[in-house]
Amino acid sequence: MTEALFNQAITKWMEGTGQESTYVISSRVRLARNLQGMPFPHALSTPLANDLVQQVKTAVVDDNDTTTEPLYFIDLKKIAPLDRGILVDKHLISPQHAEEADGRGLLISADESIAILINEEDHLRVQSLLPGLQLDAAWQRASSVDDRLEAKLDFAFNERLGYLTACPTNVGTGLRASVMMHLPALVLTNQASRQLNSLAQLGMTVRGLHGEGSEATGHLFQISNQVTLGRSEEEIISNLAVVTRQLIDQERLARHMLQKETQMQLEDRIFRAYGLLTSARILSSQEAMSQLSYVRMGVDLGLIPDVAPAVLNEMLVLTRPAFLQKAAGREMNPLERDIQRATLMRARLLQGKHTNTHTGGCCHHHEE
Numbered sequence: 001m002t003e004a005l006f007n008q009a010i011t012k013w014m015e016g017t018g019q020e021s022t023y024v025i026s027s028r029v030r031l032a033r034n035l036q037g038m039p040f041p042h043a044l045s046t047p048l049a050n051d052l053v054q055q056v057k058t059a060v061v062d063d064n065d066t067t068t069e070p071l072y073f074i075d076l077k078k079i080a081p082l083d084r085g086i087l088v089d090k091h092l093i094s095p096q097h098a099e100e101a102d103g104r105g106l107l108i109s110a111d112e113s114i115a116i117l118i119n120e121e122d123h124l125r126v127q128s129l130l131p132g133l134q135l136d137a138a139w140q141r142a143s144s145v146d147d148r149l150e151a152k153l154d155f156a157f158n159e160r161l162g163y164l165t166a167c168p169t170n171v172g173t174g175l176r177a178s179v180m181m182h183l184p185a186l187v188l189t190n191q192a193s194r195q196l197n198s199l200a201q202l203g204m205t206v207r208g209l210h211g212e213g214s215e216a217t218g219h220l221f222q223i224s225n226q227v228t229l230g231r232s233e234e235e236i237i238s239n240l241a242v243v244t245r246q247l248i249d250q251e252r253l254a255r256h257m258l259q260k261e262t263q264m265q266l267e268d269r270i271f272r273a274y275g276l277l278t279s280a281r282i283l284s285s286q287e288a289m290s291q292l293s294y295v296r297m298g299v300d301l302g303l304i305p306d307v308a309p310a311v312l313n314e315m316l317v318l319t320r321p322a323f324l325q326k327a328a329g330r331e332m333n334p335l336e337r338d339i340q341r342a343t344l345m346r347a348r349l350l351q352g353k354h355t356n357t358h359t360g361g362c363c364h365h366h367e368e
């Protein structure tokens with residue numbers, strides 16, 4: 001399992017399956033939990049942090065319980081920085097978790113849909129990531145892992161407040177649920193900012209593909225609940241599902257409108273993007289993201305038949321710096337990476353057209 005984890009770009013959440021996968025790339029639920037009587041990670045000494053990692057590992061890996069889903073332990077300080085970068089690129093751990101590896105750990109399921117980050121901002125961050133709109137399923141999975149942990153570990157919990165967390169914004173349920181949405185038509189019809197800004201009034205936050213502090217590139221928006229206190233987990237999940245369905249309807253309408261009123265301009269934009277990505281020799285990650293968005297819409301609208309939607313999801317990860325360097329087997333400067341990115345992009349997008357195309361990367365063993 002470890003080999004696929006570090007060598008294969010595609011991971012569960014980008015399979016392109018699940019409900020409404022045209023608009024919703026993935027659904028995520030994460031729970032923040034802390035152990036009773038231990039300082040929060042930012043105040044924890046490295047030896048204590050390492051003890052805590054072992055304690056959690058013992059609770060869920062070394063218990064030899066064959067009735068539960070196996071979780072694999074990864075000691076972050078024992079893997080190469082580039083491999084930690086791969087985990088970041090696949091959204092399995094955060095950049096902060098990768099940076100200071102000593103005293104931090106990761107538990108992960110074989111299909112990579114469950115990840116438990118040990119000693120990130122909180123002692124435990126339980127993450128469940130699934131493709132498409134599957135918030136209920138993601139919540140069920142996270143919740144059962146949480147029960148499993150809680151059976152063995154003593155969580156910091158207050159009767160009145162709920163779960164206690166390092167940052168007060170997570171107190172209560174400790175739950176952040178999110179969907180990663182592709183909303184190009186709302187952007188092209190200038191409705192995105194109005195629609196997305198109004199979500200703040202409903203207690204929702206909008207972020208980019210890479211989470212807190214990231215810009216929304218490639219018309220990809222991560223929408224999540226802002227409030228964790230005073231609402232039940234089920235309410236948080238169902239509110240987000242309602243908002244997601246509304247955005248899907250708006251995006252669908254905007255696509256119809258573009259097709260009806262400005263079809264030639266729309267096709268022109270899509271085929272220019274396709275032309276650029278299948279011809280460019282130097283490609284920045286920013287340009288790759290924004291042009292991929294149009295190609296993806298072209299695939300969704302049936303204009304570009306030869307590219308599978310999952311390939312586009314995979315390119316979000318495969319064209320990231322860590323993956324490019326892993327594929328090349330060496331460190332690369334930014335220009336070398338831009339060249340490698342362009343080569344890989346051409347090969348993958350044209351793969352459906354010509355057989356025997358070189359994939360341009362050693363780390364891709366996956367077949368559609």
Ligand SMILES: Nc1ncnc2c1ncn2[C@@H]1O[C@H](COP(=O)(O)OP(=O)(O)OP(=O)(O)O)[C@@H](O)[C@H]1O
Binds near residue numbers: 028030208
């Ligand atoms: N629906 C999703 N699909 C794929 N990746 C996601 C999704 N939601 C969040 N992520 C990824 O999870 C990581 C963490 O996201 P983010 O920083 O938004 O939240 P967090 O760390 O859970 O919360 P907080 O900011 O409260 O600590 C980022 O890499 C982000 O891209």
